[in-house]
Amino acid sequence: MRKIEIDDEVFAYLQRHSEPLVDTPNDVLRRELLGKNPDAEEEVRRPGALMFIIEAELAAPGDKLQHHQPRRQRTHESTITADGWVELADGRAFPQPSPALKAQTGSDINGWGQYIHLPSGRRLQELREEAQHRKAQTN
Known part of the structure; x- marks a missing residue:
């Protein structure tokens, strides 16, 4: 596993888009960037605003x-x-x-x-x- 550094603004974004006590920052990035649920094999994305x-x-x-x-x-x-x-x-x-x-x-x-x-x-x-x-x- 690789490590990356992120600034405070990116970390705040990850916090806003995570489910507390469930998601890791990597889970949020995987979901946001790749559209993948970390616990599932296939792509899953939450319903959109529309x-x-x-x-x-x-x-x-x-x-x-x-x-x-x-x-x-x-x-x-x-x-x-x-x-x-x-x-x-x-x-x-x-x-x-x-x-x-x-x-x-x-x-x-x-x-x-x-x-x-x-x-x-x-x-x-x-x-x-x-x-x-x-x-x-x-x-």
């Missing part, structure tokens, strides 16, 4: 998301996966929309506020708020 929107039937796996940058004359598309992740055309997948959009644009952008869900024509933020509202009504 899963509750799928469960509220406001979006479906395979639906396209789009962000247009008018000044740069670029349009970025991605796809919602069955487990609620955002998948880019190059195959990279992200559990949250903002890191996915950052990977496409190179800038920190609020993916919830900027991605348009093409089937509905609505921003992800609107779908998230509606899903939260529906969940609150059922509780």
